[in-house]
Amino acid sequence: MAVQMNSSSDNAAVTMEQLCKWYGSFQVLHNVDLSVAVGERIVVCGPSGSGKSTLVRCINQLETHEKGRLIVNGVELYKGMRGLAELRRDVGMVFQQFNLFPHLTVLDNCTLALVRARKLPRDQAEEIAMENLKKVRIPEQAHKFPTQLSGGQQQRVAIARALCMKPKLMLFDEPTSALDPEMIKEVLDVMTELARDGMTMICVTHEMGFAREVADRIIFMDSGRIIEQAAPSKFFKNPEHPRAQQFLGQMLH
Numbered sequence: 681m682a683v684q685m686n687s688s689s690d691n692a693a694v695t696m697e698q699l700c701k702w703y704g705s706f707q708v709l710h711n712v713d714l715s716v717a718v719g720e721r722i723v724v725c726g727p728s729g730s731g732k733s734t735l736v737r738c739i740n741q742l743e744t745h746e747k748g749r750l751i752v753n754g755v756e757l758y759k760g761m762r763g764l765a766e767l768r769r770d771v772g773m774v775f776q777q778f779n780l781f782p783h784l785t786v787l788d789n790c791t792l793a794l795v796r797a798r799k800l801p802r803d804q805a806e807e808i809a810m811e812n813l814k815k816v817r818i819p820e821q822a823h824k825f826p827t828q829l830s831g832g833q834q835q836r837v838a839i840a841r842a843l844c845m846k847p848k849l850m851l852f853d854e855p856t857s858a859l860d861p862e863m864i865k866e867v868l869d870v871m872t873e874l875a876r877d878g879m880t881m882i883c884v885t886h887e888m889g890f891a892r893e894v895a896d897r898i899i900f901m902d903s904g905r906i907i908e909q910a911a912p913s914k915f916f917k918n919p920e921h922p923r924a925q926q927f928l929g930q931m932l933h
């Protein structure tokens with residue numbers, strides 16, 4: 681049984697307390713403390729291998745932690761917990777590789793979970809799917825297959841598909857890394873609009889312009905630890921930790 685939490689954690693979308701994770705004998709997350717408020721936009725950045733993907737993957741239990749506490753939307757998560765389907769319904773995730781079903785049309789990719797998991801009638805599922813395809817500005821692609829779309833369009837389908845489940849929280853794991861430069865902007869524009877609509881978001885990205893413009897808070901990770909967190913105005917102007925200074929030096933020049 682998932683444990684329902686009360687008290688102050690109810691006001692947070694995500695609370696991590698001393699979170700630790702190992703891959704075999706390699707400790708990838710070291711005592712991570714993080715609280716993300718409902719409606720907050722977080723950008724997670726840091727060097728390759730610093731544990732950013734692992735951190736976000738723990739939030740929807742694609743990875744499980746071994747030590748510490750993790751509470752998402754008021755529910756404490758742990759290995760072997762029940763209620764994973766509900767968790768993943770409430771936590772949308774967009775990956776670097778779009779992970780669309782190639783044999784299904786755009787519309788069917790979007791309606792699949794609504795029909796199968798939510799048991800909605802097909803016409804109602806299609807209505808929700810079309811609303812969200814409009815939101816990501818590709819309603820005219822509804823009857824195409826993923827291979828007939830550009831990378832940027834495929835990623836926007838992936839975002840629409842996640843939005844169909846009306847998530848309370850969206851996770852993005854380097855959503856533009858597999859895209860050509862001209863397509864990056866169209867995906868970032870959609871993400872920016874979601875942020876303006878008040879969606880709680882945790883984004884792993886190297887897009888520092890997006891981070892500067894959209895994030896409420898930047899989380900900087902190194903070697904499995906959060907070593908600096910600050911508002912973008914502070915982080916980009918005056919990063920404190922030498923590793924953050926070095927990282928920004930490389931990213932911005």
Ligand SMILES: Nc1ncnc2c1ncn2[C@@H]1O[C@H](COP(=O)(O)OP(=O)(O)OP(=O)(O)O)[C@@H](O)[C@H]1O
Binds near residue numbers: 703726731734
């Ligand atoms: N399934 C796995 N098994 C073993 N080691 C893993 C696994 N996944 C990731 N790692 C290792 O854990 C460390 C952190 O990986 P993670 O993908 O979380 O980092 P990251 O900061 O997202 O990196 P990148 O920016 O390159 O995507 C890396 O050293 C990686 O090689």
